Amino acid sequence: MFRITEFNYHGKTVFFRADLNSPVKDGKIISDARFRAVLHTIRYLLEHNAKVVVGTHQSKPYEEDYLTTEEHAKILSSLLGIEVRYVEDIFGRCAREAITSLKPGEILMLENLRFAAEETKQASLEKCEKTHFVRKLSPLIDYVVTDAFAASHRSQPSLVGFARLKPMIPGFLMEKELKALNKAYESKERPKIYVLGGAKVEDSLKVAENVLRNGKADLILTGGLVGQIFTLAKGFDLGDANISFLEKKGLIKLIDWAEEILNEFYPYVRTPVDFAVEYKGERVEVDLLSDKKWIFDERPIMDIGSRTIEKYREILQEAAIIVANGPMGVFEIEEFAKGTVEVFKAIG
Template identity: 30%
Template sequence: MAENFNKKTIRDVDLKDKLVFLRADYNVPIENGHITSDLRIKQSLPTINYLIENGARVVICSHLGRPKGPEKALSLRPVAERLGQLLDQKVTFCESTIGDEANRLKKELKSGEILLLENVRFYPEEKSNDNKFAKSLAEGIDIFVQDGFGVVHRAHASTEAVPNLIEHKVAGFLLETEVTKILDVMQDPKRPLVALIGGAKISDKIELIDKFIEIADAVLIGGAMANTFLKAQGREIGDSLFEPDMIAEVKKIMDKAQDRVESDKFVFYLPQDGVASQKMDTYTTTRIVDWSAHSVASIDSYPKNPARITNMVRDNESIYDIGPFSGSFMAGVIQMAETVVWNGAMGVTEVNALHSPIGPFAHGTDLVVQAMTGEYGKKPTVIVGGGDTTGYVENRGIIELFDHVSTGGGACLDLMVGKKLPGIEALDKA
């Protein structure tokens, strides 16, 4: 793997007959006791197979959801059943996470066998990073393996306190791959590097946008977060979602982008048209709203005068997607890229269509996806940045078309902006 991953991995330790505590991320969607997406379970299989092939006795710990205490709907029992099916071997499920029953089942494990503990977040001590709770989790454990990339930004008992109690603490293959792929792009990308940033809340990604203004060749903004930029420019956005508390920060970001535009070959692009509607549902009437004269040279060249009233978002309308001009422009920029980092949809992709695979507010996202997957010709290297974006490409059945699809949401964002992640810092240095 790349030199930027400086932690020991499961290749570096003797696993034969050792009791291994594997922190996985099985925070999967479950409806009526049935798993609707097993992506995260499947992505843990290479690590688990390596552990059992090398004779480890494997204890798996994970969380599911945000329970206030024990909740049957958030039990990991369905995960144990699905994991057993995927591995084609029995996975013992423990109805507790700590205590006498958990300790008994740990001791009874034989080489190559697997035990899955109940949802670790059923215990409030997990999130409070309680050391006494961590000691109970770590009882009898020889080796700690962190493979839950989606939780390494959390300083919880199972991610930080437990490894600090165990002599050997190493990374699994998924964690190693995630960190390597992401840092390769952030530190030494093939250029041009394009950042495509969408989603609902600018407050979640302001640091990411700031980072990419520094290192990318182009930053393209979409999704509901673009509304806050438009509002900061004085645009009429009707009843669209935006964050008034972020206006000042957004203006600083635009100033920083403008400075880069004036001093470098850099593109900072905000949507210039959008899909507006009074409702966010399948049956609603939509219309294209064009609020710009399509000037893209720099932020300052965007028209200062409002468009004709017929082309403005009405008070009872909201912007739910980027428009066809914006989508086509973004697709064109992506076609010229060597590397693309994509985090966040361009519109509300969750709304289904009546007679089409593409929903009424998903056409903008579909345009940029076609560019990223090479449907217009050249295909760039694409890193999909976790969270809802991963869910979208999985639901569309197009995961295999991307070079790397991250399993981490907050962890991916924090790693990209250069933050230290507690769950990684706790591991042994290589």
């Protein structure tokens, strides 16, 4: 594996693939955590006189948070203390001219990569190499540096299309994440617990199936939409409001897959025993075995409940190795950050 410190970037054009996909409220980004995570890499490249071209995605088509990267450029500019030029283009003439006009130590940000249809689908390496994105930008780029760890499992042009054409170099964040993941995956220390939450249900099902089948996990704790899908796969009713939301997200079809995983590994996949919803302006917790479940017909699930938090905390305190990915609920809203905050406190 290449290391970022092994190359001379002076005067070289670097395509920096980041994952700045951030939570949005009322059309505005409400967290700069992912921006701060990649600052070390960007500063290193700029300090070594690279010409930096930042590419990221934000959400996906038809979602409310599917925005341009204009605000991303402003946030990054504020954090770096220098101008980050926003280019309202991805691989067209405007983008290519902006890239070729960069001077050493300058940086620009391309438009949301998923505004290009090619970037919304997964394809083989060979097909990714033949996309307009790769064919148009490859002649202008010397190196590709990536810190897009959260998206690195996807076979899409900006993530894999340059692999055989240019040196693909992990940034400081990617290197750190890979080392930690490899250590956790290969460690013989037990028990090894995976905590899978968030909204990327399909990805989490792949992880769960892989680590359980290969004996790399002793137990999986679930939350977020991942936890809801596994809960439905166990036969619990989560009410009309939640079924409707999951249908809108295209996730109902994954229940059968989750059920297959449970059939094979049932004792090793734990799901929430209670959930929290917003009801009459307050956080209300509903046990799956209580007579309050009618609330699920009216109100969407926002977090795991206190009983689940306590059960997960007890399990995590006994863990030797913990691998965690994704929040337990809608952590952007303070009243429903409890599950995520408490579980990650237990992780330490």
